[in-house]
Structures are given as structure tokens and as C-alpha cells.
Amino acid sequence: MSEEHLLLPISKPKIGAGGKTGTWRVFRPMIDESQCTKCYQCWMYCPEGAIIVGKRGDYPKINYDYCKGCLICYEVCPVKAISKIREG
Amino acid sequence: MMPRIDVITGNDAAAWGARLSRVEVIAAYPITPQTTIVETLSKWVDTGEMKAKFITVESEHSAMAAIIGASAAGARAFTATSSHGFFYMFEMISWAVGARVPVVMAVVDRAMAPPWNIWADWNDALAARDLGWIMFFASNNQEVLDTIIQAYKIAEDKNVLLPAMVCLEGFVLSHTTMPVTIHDQEKVDEYLPPYEPPHYVVNPKIAEPLTYGNILFPWDYAKVRLAIQKSMDNAVAVIKKASQEFKEIFGTWHGDLIKEYKTDNAEYLIISMGTVAEEAEAVVDKLREKGMKIGAIKVRAFRPFPKQDIVKAIKDVSKVFVVDRDISFGYGGILAGEVKAVFHDNNIDVPVKEAILGIGGDEILPEHIEKFVLENR
Numbered sequence: 001m002s003e004e005h006l007l008l009p010i011s012k013p014k015i016g017a018g019g020k021t022g023t024w025r026v027f028r029p030m031i032d033e034s035q036c037t038k039c040y041q042c043w044m045y046c047p048e049g050a051i052i053v054g055k056r057g058d059y060p061k062i063n064y065d066y067c068k069g070c071l072i073c074y075e076v077c078p079v080k081a082i083s084k085i086r087e088g
Numbered sequence: 089m090m091p092r093i094d095v096i097t098g099n100d101a102a103a104w105g106a107r108l109s110r111v112e113v114i115a116a117y118p119i120t121p122q123t124t125i126v127e128t129l130s131k132w133v134d135t136g137e138m139k140a141k142f143i144t145v146e147s148e149h150s151a152m153a154a155i156i157g158a159s160a161a162g163a164r165a166f167t168a169t170s171s172h173g174f175f176y177m178f179e180m181i182s183w184a185v186g187a188r189v190p191v192v193m194a195v196v197d198r199a200m201a202p203p204w205n206i207w208a209d210w211n212d213a214l215a216a217r218d219l220g221w222i223m224f225f226a227s228n229n230q231e232v233l234d235t236i237i238q239a240y241k242i243a244e245d246k247n248v249l250l251p252a253m254v255c256l257e258g259f260v261l262s263h264t265t266m267p268v269t270i271h272d273q274e275k276v277d278e279y280l281p282p283y284e285p286p287h288y289v290v291n292p293k294i295a296e297p298l299t300y301g302n303i304l305f306p307w308d309y310a311k312v313r314l315a316i317q318k319s320m321d322n323a324v325a326v327i328k329k330a331s332q333e334f335k336e337i338f339g340t341w342h343g344d345l346i347k348e349y350k351t352d353n354a355e356y357l358i359i360s361m362g363t364v365a366e367e368a369e370a371v372v373d374k375l376r377e378k379g380m381k382i383g384a385i386k387v388r389a390f391r392p393f394p395k396q397d398i399v400k401a402i403k404d405v406s407k408v409f410v411v412d413r414d415i416s417f418g419y420g421g422i423l424a425g426e427v428k429a430v431f432h433d434n435n436i437d438v439p440v441k442e443a444i445l446g447i448g449g450d451e452i453l454p455e456h457i458e459k460f461v462l463e464n465r
Binding site: 004005006008009010011012 | 188246247248249287288296297298299300301302304308311312314315316318319321322
């Protein structure tokens, strides 16, 4: 029996497994802390886990190394505290 | 439960095969002529006679996706389909191979539309010939039941780990009753221990989550595909061992990769699959009475294809007759093509005559096969 019959493409999730995907971004979401109510909807919806909340009560922060600029946070923010600007 | 003989349909036999295999997850969508397999399983799950999870799904695509997930999470999983359901499932049929999940599927062979037709035809299952499933074709209801149990044993072998399908012809077997031995559960348990994945388990509850099947670039992808081919090669010996062990425990023998019938000193051979191969045995008996030295081979495992077994069985044969219940348009009979390729690769200079019979459930009687043989001998 061959020992090479089970070559399995298994990957384990870790930060940056796909490289610095922040370079893919066309639009940069920006959180305006003066308007943010800390409802954390942006944190909950971010499909990449690129929005970080250190501890309850902190403002959410965007990790621009990995944020792909999908703008779901921009869409879901109930108080329009997130703006978008085109990357230069 | 002691073994007993029931008079049941091929679909009941398939359901019993899954039940005796102690399948843990079933996901399926109804389609004629498969429906009564999953109806029966659904009933048993409902009454508690089977301790399994039955997932109702909106399509065959989802049915296969669900059992791939169940198997990746460590469960023994089963589904069944036919014809258009099989084709709707097609993307996931291929996925199951790459995911290396040893699921088992009963395929109740039925013709493809249009025009609509619900009867027996191998063109549904054979469309998946090149995807990497182990493929069995059963000749009778007992073989359906036995082969589903064997299929789990083979698919789950650590040297194989590929999905397996057990094909039975629509109505000819699926809705026809025959006496079938329902094996003793304890003996089946002895033959087929619980499935324990030796390669990986996708379980979000364990400490280290993992992803299976992310992107691979060409060179690594090719190596993974080669590994599937090596597993298919391994399956040849595993099928032989599993069939032999089954015979020793249960006493039934349907062949391993092939079943030979009166091939000793045969000058002529009929090669076919499924119920047609059993019909061919009746033709062999009749022609042997008339003095013709003829035998028959049933190709039981279409994948892996029984290359060496066919070569060994050829011996003194001077002509071969292949009966296909399928057609590869623009080429010919699919089984005949495979047989011819084996002959070519092994320098066997024996003419192969081919007949395509029984398309769309057209009845194949012994006299049809006899006529084909006598007119081409």
C-alpha cells in the first residue's frame, strides 16, 4: 500500500494566513469616534475579524493590514459614524 | 436480531444496508425511482428503529453537501438519488472525493431527460466515471444490501478514504421484490466497526479548528490529485479483502471486482454489469447446453476498473461480447470502450463485439443477448 495516498490540504486559521489583504482595499472605512455609540454592529458584521474591540467600552478599531474594504461596516453602522475614502 | 429472509424490493434492501451499517446521518431528497429508500430510512429514524439524524434538504446538491459535512465531522453518512437528482448533485459528488469523505450513496440508475423517462439506464451514474468515486453495480437485491455494508468497509479503509456508490437499476431492482437475507446486526457490527476518521475531523468544538481544501497552486494540487489515484489503486486489494471477509462471515458471494461465471475453458465471453450480467449467465447456461464454450463476467466494480482481473479471465477466449445499458454519444458503449482499452494495454488481440441494449428501461431478455452473441460469433 502506498503511503502517499493521503495528501491532505488542511489549513489552520491564524492572523495573516492569506497575506496582508489590506492592500486589496479600494475604499478605506473610517470610524468617527465623536459619533460612535459603541453598539459594535461593525465588529459583529466584519467578515474578516478586522475590527477589534479591546474591551467593552472601548471604541472599535479597524486593522488596516487586513481590512479588505468591503464596507459592510459602513453599510451596517446605524448612526452613520463610518465614512469611506478612496485609497490613494 | 437473528438473520432472517424477507421478500423485499431493491430499495428496501438498500435501506436495510444503510440500517445494518449503523449510518448516523442521512440527507436526501426524493426522486423516482429512489424515493422509497429514503422514505423507509426516514420512517425508521422516526420510530427510533434507527439511531440516526435525518436531514431534510431542499435539493440533492444540499443532500450531498450535508453528508460531506457530517462525514468530515466524523459521522457515517448516507444518501441516495437517481438520474436528474444525481446530475443536480454533480458539483458536490466531485467535492466528496477531494474532501476524502468515505460516504456511501445508493444510485438507482434511471435515464436522463428529455424526453422524460423514469426507467433503468446507466448513463446517470457513468457520467461520474472520472470523478474518483468507487463504483459498484449490483445484480440483485441481496447484492444491493451486502454491497452497501461492504462499501462502507472499503471506503473507510485507511488506505482508501474515498466515497463509494452502489448502483442498482431503476424498477428492475428498485421496485422488484426478491428474497433477501437480513443479516444479524451483531455480525455486521463485527464486520464493520464504527467509523473513526484516521485523517482529520472538522469539529468547531475542538481546541484547534481547521479548514479543509483551501486553494492550492498547480504543483501541489497535482500531488493531491495523484494521491486520489493512488487510493484508487489501493482500493483494488481492499475490495478483494472486504468481499472475501464478507463471504466468510455471511456466506454470500457476489464477486469482488468481477464475478466470473463458467469462464474455465471458455472460448467466448459475455461481459456486462448489473442485472444484465445476471441475464447473461442464463444465456451462458442455454448456449453451453448447445455445446458452445461460453462464459460470462460481471463487472461489479466499475471504478477502480478491474483491469488485471479481466486480463486473467481472458485465457483462451477468442471473442468477447460486451453489453452496455448506456451510450457515450460519439463513441459507443462505455463498458465496451473500457474493455477494449484494457485489451490494448495488455496486448490482448481478441475482437470485442458490442451491443447497446435496454436504454431507457427497454426490457432485456435472454433471447436478445443470445441473438447478439449468435449473430456476431
